[in-house]
Amino acid sequence: MSEQNNSHVTKAKSAASALIARLARERPTRPGESYGVPGSGDTMVLSLVTIGILLFVWWLITTMGWVKPLFIPSPQSVVAKFISVWKEGFTGTPLWMHILISAERVFGAFLLACAIGIPLGLAMGMSPLIRGIFDPPIEFYRPIPPLAYLPLMIIWFGIGETSKVLLIFLSVFAPVALGARAGVRSAAIEQIHAAYSFGATRWQVLRHIILPAAMPEILTAMRIGIGFGWTTLVAAEMVAATKGIGYMVLSASQFLQTAVVIMGIIVIACIAYLFDMLMRLIERKVVPWKGKM
């Protein structure tokens, strides 16, 4: 009896390892592909399946009553909450207004961070003088979590819009500035020499070689930066906010309205994702040559 059991276990084990071996196996390429490219292959189907499974598990554990709605409300109730908040609003403010106000804070801070961070980053890349001056403060504050200096923002700038936008601004500014600074190094020295050998001025080299060559890195830095912006939004709306999607999530959590919390999180994720898609589209339009030369 026990021997039989053992053989079952062994069979199951060998079946499992065979499956793993098959998944990990390198297969010869088909025409048009190249052999051994790390991580090649389409993931669309798998991603959709993963999302489907997650939704299903969510639905299953809530419908079967395995988890109380206080901890995880059902998907249906989150959708219902979305509709009711959309129609009737949350704490007297319609959902679109919450979204709009948060988007204004994040994109306002983002645009400001780009307008200052990109030129400053480029200047830091171009000039040891400017790099020497601005490198220490940026590197000092960059790794600090925004929540840690939020109290300072409030002491200095009060509880109004300024400290909220400034907090998000600071979280976006560092990655954007450092990305632009690193981007300065993207131009090949041959490209720079070619321009100088045509009699280019320093300014022309910056405008016609350094800046376009840095565009891929700048766009990537912008994508990373806006991500930090959304991450910081909830922290920024922790203090004395009466509107905004982050405020909605925080205040719903205090009243244990878990459905609103989850709905708010999904809304933030969707907006951030849509904007990231937009940035990738812009990337393809602006730097179609990225990685090609």
Add this chain to the structure above:
Amino acid sequence: MSLLIENATVVYPGVDGRLPTEALQQINLTMGDGDFVVVIGASGCGKSTLLNLIAGFLAPTEGRIMLDGVTVEGPGADRSVVFQKHALLPWLNVRDNIEFGLMLQGHAKGDRNKVANRFIELLGLNGFENSPVYALSGGMQQRVGIGRALTCDPKLLLMDEPLGALDALTREKAQELILRLWHDTGKSVFFITHSVEEALFMGTKLVVMSPRPGRITHEFKLSFSKQFLDGSRARSVKASPEFIKIREEVLAIIFADEGAT
């Protein structure tokens, strides 16, 4: 155009406890109008350093470089450089790359077009004016680079292994193209290569350099390019007994350098 290099010495300072390197030692070289000077030598003999001196990217530690009686003190539009690779601008199309130098110099769009059209024609790039440069083959990219250098009508064309990254067949065609351009435009060319055959075929003067310290060891007067321009086929020039004789002679010099180090 007259180029005069007088006792040019370049010493790279020693970094991290290494000894200073003498990249070039007492280089003397003259170049006259319409000359096609080819420089050859083992890796590390200072060929590119010499080109950088003439281009004005590098200042000599000692000695001087004079172009038409004026000391070279930096890069300038009278000396255009063609690089081996990485020098085209992928965000511009073929035409805008060729017009790049003229654009920097502030020429009007109409004038730029006119000049560029001539070189697009000469270089056989018709029909590709609006293509992105990264979509072109290596040979075509190099023709764009040559066109870009020529549009600004430089006194001296500096070519740093321009054909080094091309396949053998494309390379031979590009050699013929460059010789014809040189003949038609009357430009002076300073040309670096690793290929002895290319050096002998193209140059009016061959300069052989030797490493550690980088210095000129031999100079040869050449006339094989004239045979080609007078109508001989390139391959028959390169296969002629006198060509092979001097080719082996130069190769022996270079191999002797390699053996000595």
